[in-house]
Structures are given as structure tokens and as C-alpha cells.
Amino acid sequence: MQNASYLERRGQLETYFDRTAADAWSRLTSDAPVSRIRATVRAGRDEMRGVLLSYLPEDLTGVRLLDAGCGTGALSLEAAARGAEVVASDLSPSLVELARERAKDKPGAERIDFRVGDMLDPALGSFDFVVAMDSLIHYKPADLADILARLGKRAGAGIVFTFAPRTALLAAMHAAGRFFPKSDRAPSIEPISEERLRQLVAATPSLSQWQPGRSRRIVSGFYTSQAMELVPA
Template sequence: MPNPSYQERRDQVESYFDRTAAEAWKRLTSDAPVSGIRATVRAGRERMRAMLLDWLPADLSGKRLLDAGCGTGLLSVEAARRGAEVYAVDLSPTLIAHAREHVPSDLPGRIEFAVGDMLAPGQGDFDHIVAMDSIIHYEPDDALDVIAGFAERARVSVLFTFAPRTPALAVMHAVGQWFPRSDRSPAIVPIAEKAMRARIQGAARFDGWEIGHCERVAQGFYTSQALELRRRKEDT
């Protein structure tokens, strides 16, 4: 059962992305013109998505993949093109509806889009789980619980991103507090890479797992750190 702090922040994230930011998010994840600041975020997210996809096998035929916090489904589409059976879940009904409307015609039945929590029971097990910028709003203990929940359901790998603790990100966060409260996104909670590694390596919940790739993408107003957990071969 998720902690109350996770539930509270999840409700804030759901409200923001489904009501306040849904239209802006649709534009950001499309080819529509955006402001200079948002253009850097778009470019950074494109780089991050491409990197996470590079960490997955080129051929995903017969594999089941969870896109946790899928947004408008761009990563889901690319994974499905590689042959994966994709379960794509997001808290926002608005973004899921948009994703369903824009599934390419050559991918019928390859992606199941669902509204809900990325930890909801009944989703089953997966070969690979990807959570791109889906846990950056949660406190470290809650984020670690989410990652551990993924590890319980993944057979091969878990790829996720977190907000690294950097001076530049701290400045951006401080600037963001000057925006009207109604325009603010839920606060991003940074954690140092060293601290994230230590939390994973020191937790029994991750026995049988090892840290693989770990790389940062920093472009303009977008900064995010990707980390790969992979199950040790003797445990597969």
C-alpha cells in the first residue's frame, strides 16, 4: 500500500497534468511551435527518450513493456514499433485520450493505454519497465518504493529517471516559486546520483538487481538523470 505522502503528491500530479497543463503538454510533445524555454524542454525530453530506447533491445518481439507515466505515448509508440506489447498507463485521462487518438494506424493492438496509477495491482508482470520523468515529483522514500514496486514486476530491466541535485536545477526551482500558484507544477524533488545509488545498493528489496547505465541529459531548462536497473543473469 503506497504511503499517504505518495497518495497526496500523486493527486497533485494528476490534477496538474489533467487540468492545468494538459493542453501545454500536448503541444510540448507534438511538432507545434512552443516558446524558447519549452523548446529546450522538448529537445531535452527527445534526447532522454532516445537514450532510454537505446538501452532497450532493438528487437522487442514477444516482450511485454510497461510505459509508466506514458503521457501522450511517444515512447510507447517507438517500443511497439520494435515489436513490444506495450501497456501504457498515466494518471491523466486527458493525455490518455489524446494518446489513443494518435496511435499510428500500423500499430493496431500493440499498445493498451490505461488511466490509472503506475503501481496499480492487476497490471501483471513485464519484461521491461520504463518510467521517464514519472517519479521526479515524489519524495526520495516514496520514489524508492515506486522503483522497488517496479522491480517486483520486471523480469529483465527497469529504466527510470530522477531529478539530480545540481546548482542549476536548484536555481530553476527557486525561480519557479515566483510563478502564480495556479501555474506551478508540483515541485520537482531532486536527489543526488550518489544518494540514489546508495539507496538502491543498500536495500534488500533490490537483491538480484544491479545498476547498469546511468547518464544525465541537460539541455536548457531540462535536466534529468536516467538509471538502468537490470536483473543479474543468474537471477533471470
């Protein structure tokens, strides 16, 4: 059973991405013109997606993969084009529907099973790899460790995810966000240092079968995120 803080934040994320920000995310993840600030975010996300995919085998034929928090489906499509059988899950019905539309007639699209719901739902099944791009960055450290442990129970070969690294720039952006009207605010991110994250993984008994592997930070204008993989210990 998920704890109260996880469920509260999950509800906030569902509301934000399905209602407040659905149109903005549709535009950001397309080829449509965007502002300079959003262009740096788009470029950063494109680079990060490439990093996460590079942590997976080049040939994904027969590999079962969970795209946890798939958004508009770009990572799912790239993984499926490399042969993966993908379950793409997201809380937002609007984003999942957009992902389905964008996947039509694309290489490998027939290997993607789009689902609306919680990425921690056991009914999604078991996987070789779990990938979570920028979908864990809003959860508190204790919840993050629990999420990784729950995903780890259903992953056989690896967990690839991003976290929000604790930097001065992110702290300043977080503080500035408090001045926006509540109706315009995204759910706050929860920065954590790589050292602290590694300590959390080591201190979580249910993650004892996993250990951190490669890690890489991407900084592109207003986009800052850090990739990490967990591999079998």
C-alpha cells in the same frame, strides 16, 4: 499499500497534468511551434527518450513492457514499432486520450494497451521491462525507492527510468518556481544525486535483486534529467 506522501503527490500530479497543464503538454509533445524555452525542453525530452529506448533490446518482438507514466505516448509508440507489447499507463485521462488519438494508424499501435490509473497497480500485470520517463522525478527519495521496489516486483529483465539530478541549475529553477502563482505551479521536482540514489537502491532490501547499470544525464536548456537502468543483480 502506498504511503501517505506518495498518495498526496500522486493526487497533485493527476490534477496538474489532467487539468492545469494538459493543453501545454499537448503542444509541447507535438510539432506545433513553441517558445525557445519550451523548444529546449522538447529537444531534451526527445534525446532522453532515445537514451531510454537504447537501454532496451533493439528487437522487442514478444517483449512485454510497461510505460509507467506514458503521457502522450511517444515512447510507447516507438517501443511498439520495435515489436513490444506495451501497457501504457498514466494518471491523466486527458493525456491518455490524446495518446490514443495520436497512436491511430501508427506502426505497432495495435500492440499498445492504454490505461488510465496508477503505474503501481498490480492489476497491470508483470513485464519484461518497465520504463518510467520523467514520471518519478516528483517523488521524495524514500518514495522513489519504494516505487522502484514495487515496479521491480513486476519486472523480469530491467527497469529503465529517469531522475532529477541534484545540480545548481535545478536548485535555482526550483527556487524561482516558488514565485509563480500557486495555480500555475507544477508539482515540485525532488532532486537527488546519483550517489545518493545508488545508496538508496543498495540499502533497500526489496531491491536486493537489482543493481544500477548504465546512467546518462541529458541537459538541454531548461531540461535536465538523468537516465538510469536497474538490471538483475
